[in-house]
Amino acid sequence: MATMTMAKALNAALADAMLDDERVVVFGEDVGQLGGVFRITDGLQARFGDKRCFDTPLAEAGIVGFAVGLAMSGLRPVVEMQFDAFAYPAFEQIASHVAKLRNRTRGALSVPIVIRVPYAGGIGGVEHHCDSSEAYYAHTPGLKVVTPATVEDAYSLLREAIADPDPVVFMEPKKLYFASAEADLPARTQPFGRAVVRRPGTDATLVAYGPAVPVALEAAEAAREEGWDLEVVDVRTIVPFDDATVTASVRKTGRCVVIQEAQGFAGVGAEIAARVQERCFHALHAPVLRVSGLDIPYPAPMLEHTHLPGVDRVLDAVARLQWDDQPDARWLTEAGAA
Amino acid sequence: MTTTPQAVRRESRRGSRPATTPDPARALMPAGEPVRLLDPDGTPLPAHPDYPEPPVEALVELHRRMVIGRRFDVQATALTKQGRLAVYPSSRGQEACQVGAILALNDDDWVFPTYRESMALVSRGIDPVEVLTLLRGDWHCGYDPAARRTAPQCTPLATQCVHAAGLAYGEAYQGRDTVALAFIGDGATSEGDFHEGVNFAAVFKAPVVYFVQNNRYAISVPLSRQTAAPSLAYKGVGYGVPSEQVDGNDPVAVLAVLTRAVAHARAGHGPFLVEAHTYRMEPHTNADDATRYRDADEVEAWRDRDPVARLETYLRARGALDDAAVAAVAEEAEAYAADLRDRMHDKPTVDPLSLFDHVYAQPTPQLVEQRDQVRAELAAAAEEGDA
Secondary structure, eight states: OEEEEHHHHHHHHHHHHHHHOTTEEEEESSOSSSOOTTOTTTTHHHHHOTTTEEEOOSOHHHHHHHHHHHHHTTOEEEEEOSSGGGGGGGHHIIIIIITTHHHHTTTSOOOOOEEEEEEOOOSOOOTTSOOOOHHHHHTSTTOEEEOOOSHHHHHHHHHHHHHOSSOEEEEEEGGGTTOEEEEOSSOOOOOTTOOEEEEOOSSEEEEEOTTHHHHHHHHHHHHHHHTOOEEEEEOOEEESOOHHHHHHHHHHHSOEEEEEEEEOTTSHHHHHHHHHHHHHGGGOSSOOEEEEEOSSSOOOGGGHHHHSOOHHHHHHHHHTSOTTSOOOGGGOSHHHHO | OOOOHHHHHHHHHTTSSOTTOOOTTGGGOOOSSOBOSBOTTSOBOSOOSSSOOOOHHHHHHHHHHHHHHHHHHHHHHHHHHTTSSSOOOOOTTOHHHHHHHHHTSOTTSEEEOBTTOHHHHHHTTOOHHHHTHHHHTSOSOOSOHHHHTBOOOBOSTTHHHHHHHHHHHHHHHTTOOOOEEEEEETGGGGSHHHHHHHHHHHHTTOOEEEEEEEOSEETTEEGGGTOOSSOGGGGGGGGTOOEEEEETTOHHHHHHHHHHHHHHIIIIIOOEEEEEEOOOOSOSSTTOOGGGTSOHHHHHHHHTTOHHHHHHHHHHHTTSOOHHHHHHHHHHHHHHHHHHHHHHHSOOOOOGGGGGTTSSSSOOHHHHHHHHHHHHHHHHHHHHHHO
16 A cells, blocks of 8 residues: 555556566657656656657647547557646547447457546636536547546456447546555556446435545535535546446435536536436436536636535535425526426 | 839849749749640640650550540449449549559559549449448448549548548658658649648658649539639649649649659659649539539530540550440450459448447447447347247
8 A cells, every 4th residue: 555646646657567468558638758747647658668659740630530440450548638628629530430439340350559648627727628528528429538536446447448349439537637545556456438336325325426536525524514425436437337237226216406617518427327317217316417517618817616516506406405495595596497 | 213123123133133044933933834745626735845755654654544544434333323322423524533543553552532433433443332332331431542543532621632632641751652642623623722732741741642633623613713823733832742733634634743743752852733624524413403504505516525535535546545445445345344243233231330440449448339239139129020
């Protein structure tokens, strides 16, 4: 056991994957000598040489398209998009080729690429540096979309992503990069497609992923004072999604709040809420609620705390889970009653 | 005192710069005029210093495949009229480019085609029924790209340019001397991925030949709306890529220029860009009406530069083709078309449950659920049909 940051665990996962498999190559912008702007690729070029870890021209579509070609030649590319919003130029390559090549060719071609995306906010970043872009990828069949919330998961999920036969968009919550935890590497946690109960509870389920997981855990701690015993489920892999674990938890508790940092409308949390009510309707004592960022472009740093869903907003939602069997007053407007 | 650019040039001519410093861009520049080895009527031109004429056996084979390719193309257009294909983007008129590119490559080189390269793919020996799968609509890519070393025909414009760079670099990285040839049209040179692809290939010295078929129209939009450059071949220069322009309706010149481009790439000198000036005789697809944007006179003028007739005239004059040989090739092309016609009359079987195959290596639990649902729907429909 050692105390380490998520950034260090990700770095170790890349190094171990490169050590184990010669086909693994790591490239992107500033990932070589500099080691990446978040230092996730720190030391890889020095250790493995500039053929295995290299800088590219500053062109995200080019980086991902180049990875497609490298994968076709038999390599296992791991590419870094420097920031969430900087990955948008690559979206055509991702949606039209990375996600579809296996399907278009009936399995004759596969593109086992990992696209690492530092995402989400909470770090005081200026515009275009804090987007939560997971829904775009999760809405694209053919991609796996993974986001760790713990140090050991960061290592284990990245190793699994690199070994996976399918393309994986690996979303790294920036604000958790430098959070430390005890970790025993090389850790092997639960595989893709498995959500994990981070905190058992009996009264309601908080479902969260990525940067929202620590918020959910903190809210669950705070809720004890209110007399609520909350269960926290960490989704971990948005695609493939683990209906079974989420459903089992909500059937047990009878109440559910889905938490995401991203803007809420048409987001991953909306999908989770819909799936929960489809599968748990008869076990539910209250509507499934969502707590999310606001439906606004990511705000300027001095305003981001208003945007980000925090503990208070989560506790407010928990309070509205009809504990007294009364309808949610919030929806009893004229329009809502009509 | 101001220094004008003219003054600077005068200065440099006077020798203030060492005479031995060559302009590094000079070696990358295309010829001012497209390379041409045959006149439009098939008369040979004087030997070209940079592009020796390919061996006559290669030219005879080029002719054969062009005749078959054209017959295939005409047949595919006919199949759309019979409702066998949803759509067909013809490359009639571009036979020299379609076939010349294939003959310049080895079998284990990679090709990155667009949707207009059906003729090139059959010329590569891929079963025409497999090539037309995409357009018939029973799946997307009908051939095995890994086995045929041919990427799926690419519809999102220019995106294949970057794949070619990656594939070629990856092959070289693993010690193989594969060359990748990426087809691209004039319109797609305006797309960002063209520029990113050429730039990546150049920076990583990837053995790629970028082959621009400038057929003068992107559906309806003329070349003048794509570029103000004197030739698309100049687009390589800014990326440090040697470039050439060629008469795309001169089969001998196309094969000669591409042969050199492939050799350049294979020798480890990095990518090479070729622009072929050609013309799409048919509309963009059968669904397009080309009379809305171009004159019949223009099309007629290009008919006089027909690449098949041009090569046939030349090979007959050289004694490499005679009536019997020409008739034999025509017969072979007819048989090829007849076989294709027959096989395309069979309605392909499609399996709705195959929709769930190959989305991922293993279907997700959600896809398994949806497959079960579709299976139940199909069973219910079948039962209703029986009742």
